[in-house]
Amino acid sequence: MRLIDTHTHLDFDDFEADRQAVLNRCQQVGVERMVVLGVYQRNLQRVWDLALSEPQVYAALGLHPIYLDEHRPEHVQELRDRLAAVAGHPKLCAVGEIGLDYYVESLDREHQQTVFDSQLQMAADFNLPALLHVRRSHADTIATLKRFKLKRSGIVHAFAGSREEAREYIKLGFKLGLGGAATWPQALRMHRVIAELPLDSVVLETDSPDMAPAMYPHVRNSPEHLPDICKALADLMKISAERLSLASTENANALFGW
Numbered sequence: 121m122r123l124i125d126t127h128t129h130l131d132f133d134d135f136e137a138d139r140q141a142v143l144n145r146c147q148q149v150g151v152e153r154m155v156v157l158g159v160y161q162r163n164l165q166r167v168w169d170l171a172l173s174e175p176q177v178y179a180a181l182g183l184h185p186i187y188l189d190e191h192r193p194e195h196v197q198e199l200r201d202r203l204a205a206v207a208g209h210p211k212l213c214a215v216g217e218i219g220l221d222y223y224v225e226s227l228d229r230e231h232q233q234t235v236f237d238s239q240l241q242m243a244a245d246f247n248l249p250a251l252l253h254v255r256r257s258h259a260d261t262i263a264t265l266k267r268f269k270l271k272r273s274g275i276v277h278a279f280a281g282s283r284e285e286a287r288e289y290i291k292l293g294f295k296l297g298l299g300g301a302a303t304w305p306q307a308l309r310m311h312r313v314i315a316e317l318p319l320d321s322v323v324l325e326t327d328s329p330d331m332a333p334a335m336y337p338h339v340r341n342s343p344e345h346l347p348d349i350c351k352a353l354a355d356l357m358k359i360s361a362e363r364l365s366l367a368s369t370e371n372a373n374a375l376f377g378w
Contacts, residue, residue: 121365123350124372125154125343127217127251127277127297127325130177131166134329134340143174145344150365152176153378154343157217157251159184161195164202171211178376180214180251182239185221185232196238203246213376214274215243216251220264223255233260240268249375250274252294258285265292275323275375278331283313290321295371299325300333300341303352314356319367323375324350 125146135142146154156171158164158181171179181202183191206212218239220232243250249272254261258281273293278301279286286296296317302310326349328341333349347361354364372378 121150121347121350121362122369123151123324123346123365124369125151125326125328125346126275126295126323126372127299128154128156128328128343129159129330130154130156130328130343131163131170132329135342142342142344143176146176146346149344149347151343151346152369153178153372155180155213155251155376157184157214158182159217160187160190161192161198164199168202168206168211177211178213179211180216181212182214182216182218182251183235184217185219185227185236185253186224188227188232188235191235196235199239200242203242203248207246212248214249214251215239215246216249216274217253217277218250219253219255219277220257220261221253221255222257222260229260233264236264237268240264240270243270243272243274244268247272252276254279254281258282258288262288262292265289265294273375275325277325278327280310281313283316286313286317286321290318295323295375296321297325298322298349298353299327300331300336300345300349302356303333303335303349305334311356314353315358317357319357319359319364320371322364322368323372324353324364324368 279296
């Protein structure tokens with residue numbers, strides 16, 4: 121299988137001791153490319169440096185809503201300046217991880233929306249896909265995307281919405297990121313939705329080091345787990361793992377222009 125991990129945080133300290141070994145194992149199991157995402161101002165340079173130093177790694181730069189209280193107005197401007205400085209570079213693949221998180225009630229929704237809007241405008245201005253964090257905020261996220269009408273759309277990371285929400289994102293040109301959460305036997309609602317998704321709408325991801333799949337419980341998640349995640353999701357979709365890997369890889373290549 122040839123696979124692309126469209127969402128990982130390989131720059132995190134969780135991988136500090138064995139990052140190169142993880143990358144080597146990924147190559148051995150067919151994970152050919154991976155997208156590492158920025159989440160706050162202090163890891164943007166680290167993500168970029170990792171992408172420049174590793175052939176398999178590509179960078180998405182953004183400010184994650186969960187760290188809203190850490191973001192400053194100057195960080196938003198610095199992100200725009202960074203994107204302008206590397207616009208067109210082959211290692212820059214998206215703006216992300218950005219979005220709305222209504223699960224954490226202490227996060228100010230109006231402020232989240234302002235930061236989200238600013239970053240979607242950057243995706244539009246620099247003609248980049250947007251990699252979205254959406255938690256209990258599908259209605260507002262969909263409404264926002266309809267306002268911006270991004271030319272290159274993007275990915276709804278860790279999609280766990282309804283059939284109706286899936287259809288809305290697909291109509292907007294977005295791919296749905298599927299990973300470890302759906303492999304757990306108790307995720308019955310997700311299983312029903314995933315079984316009906318068109319193959320041209322899905323991409324695979326790990327969100328490592330988080331969201332460990334059922335076959336690797338209570339351990340650090342890793343991009344090298346993607347083949348097993350692919351097999352489990354293919355079973356839910358009642359197709360072969362090879363067919364899912366081919367479709368997800370083609371979808372990711374088309375989205376990122378690879």
